[in-house]
Amino acid sequence: METRIMLPQADLPTQWYNIQADLGRPCPPPLHPVTKQICTPADLAPIFGMELLKQEVSQDRWIDIPEELQDIYRLWRPTPMQRARRLEKLLDTPAKIYFKNESVSPAGSHKPNSAVAQVYYNKQQGIKRLTTETGAGQWGSSLAMACNLFGLECVIYMVKCSYNQKPYRRILMETWQGKVIPSPSPFTASGRKILAENPDHPGTLGVAISEAVEDALSREDTRYTLGSVLNHVILHQTIIGLEAKKQMELAGDYPDVVIGCVGGGSNFSGFAFPFLQDKLTGKQTKTRFVAVEPAACPTMTRGKYTWDYGDTAKSGAPIAKMHTLGHTFVPDAIHAGGLRYHGNSPLLSLILDMGLVEPKAYNQKACFEAAVQFARTECILPAPESSHALRAAVDEALRCKAEGRAETIVFNLSGHGHFDLNAYESYLTGKMEDVPFDDAKLQAALNQCPEVDSNLCGGF
Amino acid sequence: METRIMLPQADLPTQWYNIQADLGRPCPPPLHPVTKQICTPADLAPIFGMELLKQEVSQDRWIDIPEELQDIYRLWRPTPMQRARRLEKLLDTPAKIYFKNESVSPAGSHKPNSAVAQVYYNKQQGIKRLTTETGAGQWGSSLAMACNLFGLECVIYMVKCSYNQKPYRRILMETWQGKVIPSPSPFTASGRKILAENPDHPGTLGVAISEAVEDALSREDTRYTLGSVLNHVILHQTIIGLEAKKQMELAGDYPDVVIGCVGGGSNFSGFAFPFLQDKLTGKQTKTRFVAVEPAACPTMTRGKYTWDYGDTAKSGAPIAKMHTLGHTFVPDAIHAGGLRYHGNSPLLSLILDMGLVEPKAYNQKACFEAAVQFARTECILPAPESSHALRAAVDEALRCKAEGRAETIVFNLSGHGHFDLNAYESYLTGKMEDVPFDDAKLQAALNQCPEVDSNLCGGF
Numbered sequence: 001m002e003t004r005i006m007l008p009q010a011d012l013p014t015q016w017y018n019i020q021a022d023l024g025r026p027c028p029p030p031l032h033p034v035t036k037q038i039c040t041p042a043d044l045a046p047i048f049g050m051e052l053l054k055q056e057v058s059q060d061r062w063i064d065i066p067e068e069l070q071d072i073y074r075l076w077r078p079t080p081m082q083r084a085r086r087l088e089k090l091l092d093t094p095a096k097i098y099f100k101n102e103s104v105s106p107a108g109s110h111k112p113n114s115a116v117a118q119v120y121y122n123k124q125q126g127i128k129r130l131t132t133e134t135g136a137g138q139w140g141s142s143l144a145m146a147c148n149l150f151g152l153e154c155v156i157y158m159v160k161c162s163y164n165q166k167p168y169r170r171i172l173m174e175t176w177q178g179k180v181i182p183s184p185s186p187f188t189a190s191g192r193k194i195l196a197e198n199p200d201h202p203g204t205l206g207v208a209i210s211e212a213v214e215d216a217l218s219r220e221d222t223r224y225t226l227g228s229v230l231n232h233v234i235l236h237q238t239i240i241g242l243e244a245k246k247q248m249e250l251a252g253d254y255p256d257v258v259i260g261c262v263g264g265g266s267n268f269s270g271f272a273f274p275f276l277q278d279k280l281t282g283k284q285t286k287t288r289f290v291a292v293e294p295a296a297c298p299t300m301t302r303g304k305y306t307w308d309y310g311d312t313a314k315s316g317a318p319i320a321k322m323h324t325l326g327h328t329f330v331p332d333a334i335h336a337g338g339l340r341y342h343g344n345s346p347l348l349s350l351i352l353d354m355g356l357v358e359p360k361a362y363n364q365k366a367c368f369e370a371a372v373q374f375a376r377t378e379c380i381l382p383a384p385e386s387s388h389a390l391r392a393a394v395d396e397a398l399r400c401k402a403e404g405r406a407e408t409i410v411f412n413l414s415g416h417g418h419f420d421l422n423a424y425e426s427y428l429t430g431k432m433e434d435v436p437f438d439d440a441k442l443q444a445a446l447n448q449c450p451e452v453d454s455n456l457c458g459g460f
Numbered sequence: 461m462e463t464r465i466m467l468p469q470a471d472l473p474t475q476w477y478n479i480q481a482d483l484g485r486p487c488p489p490p491l492h493p494v495t496k497q498i499c500t501p502a503d504l505a506p507i508f509g510m511e512l513l514k515q516e517v518s519q520d521r522w523i524d525i526p527e528e529l530q531d532i533y534r535l536w537r538p539t540p541m542q543r544a545r546r547l548e549k550l551l552d553t554p555a556k557i558y559f560k561n562e563s564v565s566p567a568g569s570h571k572p573n574s575a576v577a578q579v580y581y582n583k584q585q586g587i588k589r590l591t592t593e594t595g596a597g598q599w600g601s602s603l604a605m606a607c608n609l610f611g612l613e614c615v616i617y618m619v620k621c622s623y624n625q626k627p628y629r630r631i632l633m634e635t636w637q638g639k640v641i642p643s644p645s646p647f648t649a650s651g652r653k654i655l656a657e658n659p660d661h662p663g664t665l666g667v668a669i670s671e672a673v674e675d676a677l678s679r680e681d682t683r684y685t686l687g688s689v690l691n692h693v694i695l696h697q698t699i700i701g702l703e704a705k706k707q708m709e710l711a712g713d714y715p716d717v718v719i720g721c722v723g724g725g726s727n728f729s730g731f732a733f734p735f736l737q738d739k740l741t742g743k744q745t746k747t748r749f750v751a752v753e754p755a756a757c758p759t760m761t762r763g764k765y766t767w768d769y770g771d772t773a774k775s776g777a778p779i780a781k782m783h784t785l786g787h788t789f790v791p792d793a794i795h796a797g798g799l800r801y802h803g804n805s806p807l808l809s810l811i812l813d814m815g816l817v818e819p820k821a822y823n824q825k826a827c828f829e830a831a832v833q834f835a836r837t838e839c840i841l842p843a844p845e846s847s848h849a850l851r852a853a854v855d856e857a858l859r860c861k862a863e864g865r866a867e868t869i870v871f872n873l874s875g876h877g878h879f880d881l882n883a884y885e886s887y888l889t890g891k892m893e894d895v896p897f898d899d900a901k902l903q904a905a906l907n908q909c910p911e912v913d914s915n916l917c918g919g920f
Contacts, residue, residue: 006468379567
């Protein structure tokens with residue numbers, strides 16, 4: 001009985017898919033955080049690599065994956081598509097459940113798919129050094145791994161409380177020669193300012209972004225990188241969905257439901273967009289797309305589709321039109337640290353606005369219930385983030401059971417939980433809590449979204 | 461460029477290989493620890509599952525893998541055989557380096573290959589509950605995973621200092637519904653005896669074995685399991701080498717050197733024996749076999765091939781003829797906890813005695829140097845145990861460079877180091893020490909080996 005559908009190495013996709021070519025509606029451009037005018041390449045070139053900025057606005061449907069990058073992808077790709085037969089049996093569902101297993105990458109998640117591409121293009125341009133921020137450490141470790149492969153220096157501003165509480169991810173980054181700096185740090189003006197006010201500041205992702213951008217702007221040989229949200233990150237992640245489509249074809253099947261979890265939006269989008277192309281082009285009309293977020297950070301289900309700052313400090317990242325909770329919104333400290341972004345990908349937000357994707361929110365206890373079911377049937381321990389997608393897959397399978405429908409459900413297992421076992425312990429010992437959502441906090445944060453003159457932003 | 465050689469799921473081996481059929485010399489049998497006579501099935505049946513005891517003494521060359529077990533193997537098998545091109549480039553060697561990647565199992569090592577088989581056969585026999593001991597936790601987590609799959613209760617006596625220092629492995633076992641008990645415990649006579657003398661006793665593997673065996677002997681529905689050393693464990697692990705042979709055939713290559721690390725001997729043997737069959741039957745004569753151990757626990761390079769007790773407490777495990785340091789030998793606390801057994805597999809010991817395998821010992825700093833090189837080229841973080849095999853592979857590749865020979869080197873990457881990052885930190889920060897070997901300690905321990913009457917033990 002075939003359990004894992006393996007794609008031969010020779011069938012690794014050689015092009016990424018750019019959904020902008022098939023949408024029929026343009027993606028709203030980024031605005032300068034100070035002038036609130038459409039960002040020019042000159043605005044962004046000191047922050048991001050040039051080729052990545054070109055990919056950001058490209059309308060080409062297919063973009064070639066350089067051969068050197070394909071060779072690196074082959075270190076762990078194609079990843080398996082796996083049939084979750086034991087989970088199906090436990091749920092006693094007529095549905096078929098498949099998952100794409102992105103946890104097999106050396107960093108343990110889908111993040112390296114874009115990290116290696118971003119480092120590759122920056123290196124082509126002569127950049128010697130890359131900065132980024134990290135919270136839980138999935139993106140930071142992926143960028144460290146990628147920089148190490150290409151011989152670039154990697155500087156990671158890690159939220160100080162995570163730096164102290166999660167030494168394993170830090171050591172992983174250091175093993176790959178990443179330079180990990182607890183943020184706020186004394187090495188940037190924004191860090192020094194915060195430390196002057198409070199030397200024991202625990203740090204936030206917003207502060208770490210400010211430091212990483214400031215660092216990149218201060219040196220000619222340095223650029224900043226982002227692990228989600230942006231169009232080029234989603235582009236690189238479409239390798240997941242492109243492989244998945246080939247694997248479903250090998251299985252002689254096609255999804256009725258495609259599911260992924262959403263923080264910034266790149267793993268969901270990378271997995272779903274190649275299937276969504278079939279819907280946009282009329283090849284397959286039956287498929288539903290479900291994007292899952294934590295109830296503690298409900299950008300898609302409770303946020304507003306409007307212009308907002310990309311970072312808390314409004315210091316460097318552009319203003320984007322997106323589903324947002326407001327850039328001052330601080331989500332409760334759930335275990336799925338990778339899903340705690342106040343905003344969302346502008347491209348995915350547009351697609352949500354077009355009604356092509358159904359958003360869904362779950363509390364973390366429901367997600368961990370599914371994660372433990374999965375660990376006890378399929379043996380793999382999902383990352384807290386991925387368990388959101390899993391929870392939705394389980395609920396779809398239970399719906400199929402109630403309706404007596406043998407649908408095909410596919411979800412993206414974006415990463416493993418080897419570095420999140422404290423979260424499992426919290427769940428298993430009954431200590432995990434679901435904190436009620438604070439509506440007043442949301443309203444206050446939404447009021448902080450900037451006013452934007454529609455004449456300056458291109459009429460979006 | 462093909463990097464990973466994937467074997468299709470349909471090509472999963474359907475039989476294990478039993479080298480006893482090809483050796484031409486019988487393996488010395490286990491002796492009763494009190495009478496020092498050859499163990500009868502009646503001696504061992506209360507401890508081990510019956511089918512496993514049959515496999516232990518079988519002389520059949522091939523033993524069928526039940527279909528239900530094949531289905532479970534397919535959750536993660538066949539595992540990839542990978543060409544380490546980036547490591548080759550770093551070493552600037554004409555040699556080709558391949559590694560079998562056993563780290564992709566859900567428990568992170570090769571251990572589940574035997575765990576699922578042992579649970580399967582015990583369940584067939586009607587056993588409801590299995591006990592074992594664990595130090596670092598690789599075997600314990602694999603048995604918990606396997607028991608969970610088959611619905612058996614799993615009781616793991618975990619060395620108390622590891623229980624306190626390595627909560628992640630414990631939580632992993634608990635997620636798979638394993639019952640983890642810090643040893644010494646108040647639940648067994650041997651545990652109570654030790655606690656009465658010293659309530660703060662940190663525990664040892666020897667004590668934990670005594671507790672696990674005593675527990676199994678105290679209940680009709682319970683048996684004990686062992687994660688290495690025994691013939692049936694090696695038998696199950698031959699699936700590694702059988703897959704590897706097919707993969708080398710797909711690559712159009714054949715190894716000049718086959719390398720694995722040795723604690724109890726099961727991962728090395730499982731990987732090497734299918735290749736060794738070709739040597740024993742004259743099909744391939746060129747191949748060398750290198751078994752690697754830590755210099756802190758040098759059973760093969762410094763131990764004596766003689767009769768010795770299997771556990772420190774002499775309380776339940778049989779006496780075996782093996783390469784041993786003496787059952788009272790306590791190795792220094794190296795990070796490769798899985799390689800700290802005072803003895804060795806009797807079957808591998810016999811093969812060492814026949815001169816078919818070259819033993820080699822390394823200090824841990826040299827192993828971590830190679831592990832970090834590997835992490836920085838192939839991206840995967842090896843387990844401290846596996847880094848011993850890796851170190852030998854690197855040294856063979858450097859020898860090939862010096863000699864200008866393009867040999868083919870294959871080694872078994874038996875597991876990943878995701879739960880061993882403290883060891884990496886110790887190495888990266890320069891805090892790791894190589895403790896000089898204590899010859900006097902070895903001599904004292906060797907003097908504790910029992911005298912055995914050759915008339916009682918079958919003349920071995």
